[in-house]
Amino acid sequence: MTTRRRVPRSATLIAGCVLAGLVLAVAVLSFFWLPYAPDDTSGDRLMPPGLPHLLGTDKLGRDLLTQLMIGARVALEAGAGSVLIGGLLGLAGGLAAGFATRWLDDTISALLDILIAFPTVLLAMLVTAAREASLGSAVIAIGLAMSAIVARLTRVLVKRVLGQDFITASRTSGTSWPRIILEHVLPNIWPTLSVNLALQFGLAVLAEASLSYLGLGAPPPNASWGRMLQEAQASVFIAPAGVIAPGVLLVVLVVGVNLIADGVRDVADPTRRRTR
Amino acid sequence: MTLLAVAGLHVRSPEGRDLVSDVSFTLDAGERLGLIGESGSGKSMTALAIMGLTPPGMTVSGSVVFDAPGPGRTEVVGAAERRLTSLRGRVTSVVFQEPLTALDPLMRVGRQVAEPLRRRRGLRGRALDAAVTAALEEVRLADPERIARAYPHEISGGQRQRVAIAMALACDPALLIADEPTTALDVTVQADVLTLLDGLVKERGMALLFISHDLAVVSRIAERVIVLKNGTAVESGSVDEVVNAPRHPYTRDLVGSARRLDSVLDSLLDGRTP
Amino acid sequence: MTVYLLRRTAFLVVSLFLAAVVLFLLLRLLPGDPANALLSVGASPEQVAAARHQIGTDRPLPVQFVSWLGEMSRLDLGTSFVSTLPVGPEIAARLVVTVPLTLLAFLLAVVIAVPVGFVAAYRAGTWYGSVLSALSQLGIAVPVFWVGMLLITVFSLHLGMLPAGGFPQDDWANPGDALTSLTLPVVTIALVMSASLIRYVRSATLDVLGSDYLRTARALGSSFIGAMWRHGLRNAVVPVVSILGIELATTFLGAVVVESVFALPGLGGMLVKGFAQHDYPVIQGILVVSTFAVLLIGFAADLVQRLIDPRLRRSLGGNLSGDGA
Numbered sequence: 058m059t060t061r062r063r064v065p066r067s068a069t070l071i072a073g074c075v076l077a078g079l080v081l082a083v084a085v086l087s088f089f090w091l092p093y094a095p096d097d098t099s100g101d102r103l104m105p106p107g108l109p110h111l112l113g114t115d116k117l118g119r120d121l122l123t124q125l126m127i128g129a130r131v132a133l134e135a136g137a138g139s140v141l142i143g144g145l146l147g148l149a150g151g152l153a154a155g156f157a158t159r160w161l162d163d164t165i166s167a168l169l170d171i172l173i174a175f176p177t178v179l180l181a182m183l184v185t186a187a188r189e190a191s192l193g194s195a196v197i198a199i200g201l202a203m204s205a206i207v208a209r210l211t212r213v214l215v216k217r218v219l220g221q222d223f224i225t226a227s228r229t230s231g232t233s234w235p236r237i238i239l240e241h242v243l244p245n246i247w248p249t250l251s252v253n254l255a256l257q258f259g260l261a262v263l264a265e266a267s268l269s270y271l272g273l274g275a276p277p278p279n280a281s282w283g284r285m286l287q288e289a290q291a292s293v294f295i296a297p298a299g300v301i302a303p304g305v306l307l308v309v310l311v312v313g314v315n316l317i318a319d320g321v322r323d324v325a326d327p328t329r330r331r332t333r
Numbered sequence: 334m335t336l337l338a339v340a341g342l343h344v345r346s347p348e349g350r351d352l353v354s355d356v357s358f359t360l361d362a363g364e365r366l367g368l369i370g371e372s373g374s375g376k377s378m379t380a381l382a383i384m385g386l387t388p389p390g391m392t393v394s395g396s397v398v399f400d401a402p403g404p405g406r407t408e409v410v411g412a413a414e415r416r417l418t419s420l421r422g423r424v425t426s427v428v429f430q431e432p433l434t435a436l437d438p439l440m441r442v443g444r445q446v447a448e449p450l451r452r453r454r455g456l457r458g459r460a461l462d463a464a465v466t467a468a469l470e471e472v473r474l475a476d477p478e479r480i481a482r483a484y485p486h487e488i489s490g491g492q493r494q495r496v497a498i499a500m501a502l503a504c505d506p507a508l509l510i511a512d513e514p515t516t517a518l519d520v521t522v523q524a525d526v527l528t529l530l531d532g533l534v535k536e537r538g539m540a541l542l543f544i545s546h547d548l549a550v551v552s553r554i555a556e557r558v559i560v561l562k563n564g565t566a567v568e569s570g571s572v573d574e575v576v577n578a579p580r581h582p583y584t585r586d587l588v589g590s591a592r593r594l595d596s597v598l599d600s601l602l603d604g605r606t607p
Numbered sequence: 608m609t610v611y612l613l614r615r616t617a618f619l620v621v622s623l624f625l626a627a628v629v630l631f632l633l634l635r636l637l638p639g640d641p642a643n644a645l646l647s648v649g650a651s652p653e654q655v656a657a658a659r660h661q662i663g664t665d666r667p668l669p670v671q672f673v674s675w676l677g678e679m680s681r682l683d684l685g686t687s688f689v690s691t692l693p694v695g696p697e698i699a700a701r702l703v704v705t706v707p708l709t710l711l712a713f714l715l716a717v718v719i720a721v722p723v724g725f726v727a728a729y730r731a732g733t734w735y736g737s738v739l740s741a742l743s744q745l746g747i748a749v750p751v752f753w754v755g756m757l758l759i760t761v762f763s764l765h766l767g768m769l770p771a772g773g774f775p776q777d778d779w780a781n782p783g784d785a786l787t788s789l790t791l792p793v794v795t796i797a798l799v800m801s802a803s804l805i806r807y808v809r810s811a812t813l814d815v816l817g818s819d820y821l822r823t824a825r826a827l828g829s830s831f832i833g834a835m836w837r838h839g840l841r842n843a844v845v846p847v848v849s850i851l852g853i854e855l856a857t858t859f860l861g862a863v864v865v866e867s868v869f870a871l872p873g874l875g876g877m878l879v880k881g882f883a884q885h886d887y888p889v890i891q892g893i894l895v896v897s898t899f900a901v902l903l904i905g906f907a908a909d910l911v912q913r914l915i916d917p918r919l920r921r922s923l924g925g926n927l928s929g930d931g932a
Contacts, residue, residue, distance in 0.1 A: 167622055266752075267750060267864050270864070297760075300753075308745065386825060419828075422826075431819065434818070440838065484917045497823070501827065
């Protein structure tokens, strides 16, 4: 007998997918087609939206739409890269701490608390200052900072799972630790962890934007929405599109990802009180 | 004298499901009525509807009328919150199933018992403290001063439920509603708390609405019984009638299983007795 | 309680020490010779050696660390490579801008978040409850510097009501002027911070509204407001206090970024400049100060939580339930 659980539809999840998907589509498209070359500064400076530049130009004469599309790439890369690094490192660290004996566990926890006390942006600034400012540096930095938070959450989740009876039952029936981790621990922590990682994705995108705004992110012609905002700030009156568009896109992407996270949480555990 | 008259009580969930359908019964002053049903039968929701405390989103229709000395005749369904607030405590009070969550975790137990005492009897200071101690003694709690200073998580489940009973009695209500009061307790403790409840209710001549899924427990403490299934009352009558001559198939099943359990226990005991 | 205090203080001291170690190592592990910051391109090896000696990076690492610790304990945060001025006093001067900015923003955020979060929870099923929830969803997705830019555009450039940036030369000598300069930055940070606070307040309030103890209080005759006041308030505060420490630290971070938007002479501006110029003493000094501040805030938040929630105190007396039912 097979039971198929009817997956409840979540408006939140759908909305999130639409919003994030929009940005993803733009990013993917940018690999195949761009209105202008990324470093083409042939246009008149600070033109308003119209033809031939659909959204106008920036202060160096680059086509705004092109820059925005490349920026979508950058934002998604920043988010994905950071989550990959932060997630893997954090998972490893958290698993280690979760299984560790009291003394080792306390030490790791203390280290984690300190790392978390290191404000993300400051840590990121440190790393980017060490290596030359680039998207890679930003991603590594944000990923490192994120790993501490992920590790702390993972540790709590792992401890909770390990304290449950079915683990003891598994052990007494002779299952090895690696198998327990794979078959019991990971599947049980994954729902909560994945939602958290999705939220971290949005935070990473915002962190990268902040870094770029402060001049510590990817240098031109690598367009980051944050850097675009910094460049457009001085000329907001003449060309408001430059200030509005990147910001709106950032919000769209982050809201989209957050809604996906919330939607996944709803779908995975519909018994939760509807806190929408 | 009829204390409570429920007619055609209907509770619908926000999703449109009927949790309680067309339930009607009356309760006289000092009478003990049992409400039996499995989970999802709507028995707890009935109790909440009687007090006007259904969760937000629930639609309640029908009629629930209290006739008590003091507030007089009050219709609960559709009544204003202020009216209901004055009704609760004075006329009805409750003992809920899970004492750990039913008590404020951040407040000392004594203060929580003092709250209804202060409201009902207008006591303050030293007199209030003495009343709290007396209330805790009444529910057979040893060392009431220490218990009063404790927080809910620092005392046992049985002690917590006794505190909850003390709080409910402090209101000096005409009707005590007990919603599965012993279900969350250890088996060894259940009998004690039940006996306590039984005695106190008899002593004060209160009406009792006892809700449970356990037929054996209900039959010991109630005079009349209503059986609920899926929100409707399928049978009602005196305990004697329902237990010995059940009419509805569901009731028959209930009684049957209870009897079977009893006989298994009996034969085990017989086997042990030399 | 005293046992806990001692243990937690010891933990704090250890954390501070470990943080110092981590900071020290991080900075030393950065590729690139700090000495280079003092020299121009094409310096001779003798000049490089002399520069290294001047900063002290030619000594063995443990020696450097110990002397650095010594300096820290005397509150000597070194001297800037660029300005050759001591870092400590400069930081102190800038704190005069950053600390009020952070605290005011945090206060405003709390003032906004508590009532809004409560209403969002209380009216959770209604349209405006959902609207408030959606707004907070938006608020946590928006980059704080972008909000700053937008506010400048509207209130400074369009309406001319408030300055677009800068801070009075004489700091707080004229409090009115200083506050005017801080108004937009404070509002910027507060708007973004309140979004996440609203979600916490809403969640805590929803928990209280659906709680059994609230139901018990009302069932025993308490009015809704009375029950919320006596029981709901304290219970709702507990989960929110637990994140207040983190939120305060995040507010400080927001301040760092926002100071760039509004050209405020605060810690943030100093840090960004320090990074751009590879001015290691400045970077180090600010990071030490901010990390220590965050750890201290965490300690204080922990303490407050313990004071409010009796369940967190592992009372040495233990349970009183020895006598069973």
